[in-house]
Amino acid sequence: MSATAPTPWWETLRLREEITDASGVASDIQVSLYRVAYGQGTSRPHYASASAYGQVTHPTSQLVELLTQIAIRLAGATKYESAPALTRLDQGMGGGKSHACIGAWHLAKDPEALAQEDVGREVFEQARAALGQELPRDLNKPHVVVLSCDNMVPGATDAEQDGPWAHNLYERFLWRLFDGLDDQEPRYDSFRSHFSSKAKIGEAIASLDRPVLIVIDEVLNYVGDGLEGCGDKQLLAQDMAFLRALTETVSTVPHVSMLVVMINSEKDPTTLQGDGEARRQDLQAYLQRNGQTKPVNENADFTAILRRRLFANSADMAVGRAAQQAAEAFRPVMEQGNWKTRVFGSLSGPWTSRFPDAVVRSYPFHPQLMDLAEREWANLAGFQQVRSTITIFAATVYAQTERAKRGEWVPSLIGPGDLPLSDGTVRDAVIGSGLISDTKTQGNYRSIAQSDIVDLEDNGGAARRLDVSRDGAPWAHSNPRAAERAATFIYLASIVGTRGGSRRGASDPEAKAATVVPDPSYDYAEADAVVRALTNVDDAGLATVEIFEGRGGQPRRYYLSTRQRLPMLLRAMRNSVTDEDRDEAVAQYAREMLTTGPFAKTRFIHADTSHSHRALLVEAEIDEARTTRLIALDPAMYTVGNGTQKATLEAVQAVLGLGPDRIPVAWASSAVFTVASARGRTQARRAAVEYLAIERVLDGPEAEADEDIALEATARRDDELRRLKDSVRRAFQHVLYLAQPDPTVEREVVQRNLEQGTLDGGAVWEALAVAQKAFRPGEFTGTALLHNLRDSDYDRRPLAEIRDSFWDTPRLGLLPGDGTEALRQAIYQAVREGELRIVRQGGEPVVVDALTGINFNAPTYRLAKPEPAPTKAQESEDKGEQGATGASGRAAGSRSSGNSGSASATGSVGGVRARPGTSTDGPTAVEQQVAFTVMKNLISEPDSADKLAQLFRKLFDLLDRGAISYLSSTLQVTMPSEQASEIKELAQSLGIAVSIRDR
Structure with missing residues (x-):
């Protein structure tokens, strides 16, 4: 100093x-x-x-x-x-x-x-x-x-x-x-x-x-x-x-x-x-x-015009003395070894040879900045000479004066690196001055200023971050914005396109000169280190800088390019994605990928933070008659895992009629919720930010103006969209539904976890089928119906009530699709096979010879068990009565046979056929349901293999003799791949879905 x-x-x-x-x-x-x-x-x-x-x-x-x-x-x-x-x-x-x-x-x-x-x-x-x-x-x-x-x-x-x-x-x-x-x-x-x-x-x-x-x-x-x-x-x-x-x-x-x-x-x-x-x-x-x-x-009038337009006392003698003092303060640095030979000695501007006079003329602006404005900017066709110059310089001086009032660092002379692009007025003045040729390029350089130089908060941007993170430099107090100053000059030298003589951007000496301060501790080596760090694109430097090595002894040049800078654009666009934008994207693709499968209907409950978790579900009115609903909850509010699930589970319980805050519902059993995991939501959100960022790059002026950026961004966008969809799908790993496997216990909300996550209604339905909460398509037969009926379901309950129970009773499995038709088919099958009867309220049988005969809307229709088989005495009595009827072949009291052609070799009972193989002699045997779970390591427990073989042989024997009337099972076994393929072929021949994966 x-x-x-x-x-x-x-x-x-x-x-x-x-x-x-x-x-x-x-x-x-x-x-x-x-x-x-x-x-x-x-x-x-x-x-x-x-x-x-x-x-x-x-x-x-x-x-x-x-x-x-x-x-x-x-x-x-x-x-x-x-x-x-x-x-x-x-x-x-x-x-x-x-x-x-x-x-x-x-x-x-x-x-x-x-x-x-x-x-x-x-x-x-x-x-x-x-x-x-x-x-x-x-x-x-x-x-x-x-x-x-x-x-x-x-x-x-x-x-x-x-x-x-x-x-x-x-x-x-x-x-x-x-x-x-x-x-x-x-x-x-x-x-x-x-x-x-x-x-x-x-x-x-x-x-x-x-x-x-x-x-x-x-x-x-x-x-x-x-x-x-x-x-x-x-x-x-x-x-x-x-x-x-x-x-x-x-x-x-x-x-x-x-x-x-x-x-x-x-x-x-x-x-x-x-x-x-x-x-x-x-x-x-x-x-x-x-x-x-x-x-x-x-x-040549620019400087004088500026000083008079900006300052009320520019002609005062005190101003002249201050200018001379400033020039004298810079003299030792400019005459110092490498500063003189490698920087100021290689610059072509006339101001370097008569620096003191140039400072007095341009004060408080550095002659390097004034030379740039007078010799280059003023000759650009779009630059509005005096008007644009005053606009830029007025905003700059005001911003620097305000920094001085706040006690922040301000340069001794305002140079080409000291136009504070963190100030919105300065940035707009530069971009709108005519230095940049067209609006598309203006948009490009606006993004570059924000991402590569300094953001409007004055704490971001590649160059600004280099300065903020600098620690321990002895000159940090006298030049705390060194990287930003060099970057700003490179920026100003780049936005004009070509500077004459096919020069583009700033030369290495020019960039270093823009950082100079009257402090000997900030020597040439320090300036060189600053510029090298700034132009290191592989580290934390300028993402858009193109480096042109000098030829014929010329110094290298730095140019901030609007081309091939997708990483920088992505960086800027990521910062522009709000939390609301991100969560909306996750919700959008969750809603789009949600499929019904065997469910009758799907719904997506969109987050609304103005409501509580419970209030939002209550307002959604999810209770719906005779409709299986797969309801996806927006991850922005509803998740399970990592301690986030309390509000979600309480809200689901309430709308399923459970808990202290429950609401009255009638059809809770047929509502199934799919919910994202907390970890899955984090991954989906991260993918959404990446996708939205690349989308905004494609929508921006840079992609429109640069075909290479557009092609690269399009390919990247497709990849990011696939990642987003996959992460959103995988996030939904939890299924919640109402269950009551035993009528002696209370209803409860069961949580079933899906390892892979899915929004496919078919996959969710399969998980419910495994848990015996739902029937697979084609699985609900007459036999399955009989196993789900209880004694209280016969004779007393209307047919419509029996139907509704498959949607409102948790112990009953859900029926796929419309459900009503599957139930009608099962009843018809059971009736045709003599396992069920349809009767009116007084016990009068209903003739059912077609599906249309099963009318759920008939209030008097009931389900009834088959009539007991007649004894030998009753058969003899019936034969006597038949003989007395004469040619008509029917007694007056034989109404139970409703159709003269209904008897067959299998026997006719109550107007419907009995099940083949069913004996009409003696009391009907009572069936029992057998359920067991097997989990054995047959390598570590070899003795168990023989006993399990006996068990499976017994089951085979019962199957072979037709003694097993209904089977519902999930079996997981580990075996060599060759045998696994054989099992898969046999299972598929029965219409059984098989999944095989490597251990």
Whole structure:
């Protein structure tokens, strides 16, 4: 450090109030002549005052020359002709045209006030030097006519500004020309028909007998698309005739000056419609023939303009001393070994050889930044020169001043690495300045700034993280943003595309120079380490940097590319995915993948954190008559495992009619819930973030502008979608349902875990079938029905009640699909086989010879057991009665046989057939259900193999003799693969599903 530390610039310079009041937004950069001429009250800007305008206006040589010519033309006595009457300003957007027009307005409207400011003093001094005499201080009281064409619509006049009768541009001009005169209307009427007469137009102007300044601003807006859109050919012809005549007239009338703003076609990207381009060329020819074309600013004026526009005391002597101190503080570093030879000595900017003078000129900005703005930015077609420069620099100075107020580090000179991209105003000013050619690229570089440089919270971004994580560097206090500063300069050098001479990005010396501070402990080696870490794409460096090795002794270059940077885009997009976005994606794909299988219906209960777990399920009204429902619960709220299940289980219990907070339900048994595990939810959420990030990359401007990114992202998106779906499916590992295997115990909610997880209704149904909670498709036969009926189900309960019990009774297995049809088929089978009867409430049998005979809606229908087989005495008695009936063959009391053809060799009982092999002699044997579980390691317990063989041989014998009427079993055995294949083939021949997996 130098012996005497320089006075900080933020303590020396004073920002103008209009900038501090607007938090760094230079709101009056895009000045308006219309608001100055016609604004009232709050719409009238502060620069509508000649004094205020003069205070913020640097007297650039070209602006002073323009205003001097106007002053001479208006009040130069007999020498007025030494100045041109007509001047055209044709600079591009942001080149200072409107500012010059406002200066001309103030010169004519209030010349004495303007003469008190620097720009006015120089105008009057230059005019005196040119004329050899003083101009009158009031310039002989000129009259000003302003046609602000970007605020005028052809044919649509404003009575206050244009008069009550004006229609064409000439009539609008006349009303303004005679404004303030007592005889305004008579004069107007006498000239209004002469729109194309040069003589009459000249006579009208001369009739004022005073100097006249005519300012026509943005005339192309009017004659271009304005006239094209009005559709009035007569008006079009009159307006163009007037403009031609006016351009040829002003030079013939003494003390008249005319200023016209019309951007040259080479500098204006606007495409005119219809014949607009022809009108532009026509008017341009008249302007060139009758006047001069003049710029009002040069690139060299940027620094002076900036200082005056930003700071109220930029010309103070104290500011000059502070600038000299700052330059002196940097001198030892710039003259130090490698800094001198490998950095500043290799830079081409002229500021390096005359650094002290350059600092005094640009203070508080570093000459390296000012050189970049003046020599490179100002030459870009889209960069709006003065306007864009002021916007960027005003936001930067304000942001750095605010840091100083907070006691944070601020650079001694604001260099090209010190534009704080963490400040939204600065970032928007840079991106919207015209340095970036198109909106797609703007979007790309906005993402790069956020991810690679520094985020808007000032704690993220690759470069910023390198600085934050730096520990123990002796220079950390004097240069805590070294990596961010180098990255910011690389960013600024990259966004412009090519910097001339096919150069792209920043050179290695330029990047290191952007990090320099007046502290000897931050030497060249430290800067080299910072830049190397920053450009290490394999570590924590810039994800988008492309490195070009120098050729022919040239240094390497660093360029932040918008191409082939999918990892960086993904990083940015991951940060943009909210928890709500992530959980919605998980819910969406869970809902889409949920299938019914044998269930009659599926439902997905979407999370709503404004409700409790219980309230949300209650509001969902999941109770539904005679419908098997598979209900998937949104993992965003409902999970099982890792201590998360309490609220979920209590909510499920409540809507299944259990627990202290239960609600009344009728069909709880047929509701099955599938719930995600806590671990599975975590994995699904992680996959959702990745998928949403790649989706947003594809939706962004980067993928649209870069085919390589789009192709790579599309392939990645497909992979991430598969991962997301798989993780969502696997997450649902728990099935909850109501069970009551024994009527002597209370109902309970059973949790069955599925190792693989699934949203397939078929797989869930199979798990229920294994647990004997459901019947597989085709499994519910007449025999199965009989095994599920109890004595209380016969004779007393209506058929509809029997049907409903398969949906509302937990001890009964669920029926697949519609269920009612499967039940009807089972009843019909049992009736046909003589195992069941359908009777009416009084016991009267119902003849059932078709499925339609089983009517669940008949309130008197009941199920009844088969009638007992008749004894021999009863058979003899029946034969006697049959003999007495004669030819009819039927007794009057034989109604139980409802069909004469129903008897067969198998025997006829109660109008239906008895089961084959069933004896009608003696009492019917009572069947018992046998259930057992086997789990044996037959390698460690070889003796058990023989006993199990005996057990299975006995079962085989019973099967072979037909003694087993119903079988429901799940068997898991481990055996060699060859034998496993044989078992699988045999099982499949019986229609039994078999799964085989390696141990």
